[in-house]
Amino acid sequence: MHIERASGTISLLVAATRPNPAALEAAIIDSFGGFTLYPASAVGGWRNAAGVTFSDATRIYGIAVVTIVDGDKLGALARFAKAFYAQEAIFIRYLGIIEIL
């Protein structure tokens, strides 16, 4: 995945199953400098490519992007989030488009 010159906010959606997500938050800050957290009530669940629906409570991280978005950096963060949450897929939303990584 490669994204160029996007500007604004990227949303990273992860399951809210960890009481101590500080390692993920540190990784976000290492790569992007800061984040916020959005209320997740708008998200009821999701379905993967195989049609399996996940209904976990969700944490939605908003990541500020002020310069060129580095696709590799975002990919590395998604890989880390997947490993950290032992999650099958990670949803990333940018410019109104949802991408499953």
Place this chain on the structure above:
Amino acid sequence: MSTPTMPRIHVSLAGHEIKYDDPEPNVERFIKRAQALADNPKSKPDDLVTLIYGSENPILDHTLFPERGAVTREVLENPVYHLLCDLLARKQVAASGGSSEQLGKRYTLTVAEAAEQACVTKDAIRKAINSRRLPSWVRDGQYYLDPKTLAALGFGSRLPFESEPFEFEVGYDAVTNTGMRIKTPDGEFPKSQNDPLYDDTCERWRRVAVRCSSPTGIRVFVLEPGKKKAKLPHHHFSVVGKFDIVEKHNSDKAARLFWKAFKAS
């Protein structure tokens, strides 16, 4: 002379002691407000998210997002932030009908066992726990770790990104008034401004900066892990390894300011 006070202690859901000094009055008020909302049985986790990450939280950054607070590195180092996160974690657990005992079950490895499994020292594990890079659970005063997380994070890496060690030779040549300095996660090198030559290897890294000086000015380069072997030479100094130059600051003033503010990871 003021009397030193004992830090306050908040014990998290995972059993960690979060120590913090008496906060400013506005922060104190905000903590009480968040605590009251967390204790309110009618409130939901989202209500707490809205409050904690909203525009009224005095410990957050309010420049990154127009109408919300943001967590930056400085905020992440503030124990009050972790206290607020714990209020949210407790609320989420209560809302899900779970318990701390259930959540803690997955944390089964002692520090010694984790160190053996990850082929690192116990001290490395403790450092990762203390820097919150490795989630842990405290039972009976002992840290326990989740074996799946330990394996998934490929622990041994300070950060979750793939990087290979790189070598550097930096220093200062008084004859030509030329120098190269580097900021890595291990510190800034050379330690002394006038050290003629310092060579070392940086093992774990994500983002480092190199400062090249000469009589004509200063340039700063930011390096991140890359796929191909590269060399950044300057006079008889150099950095060699698999990296990409992702930023350049060529203007003398901008380079100085950037260098001063830069923190390696």
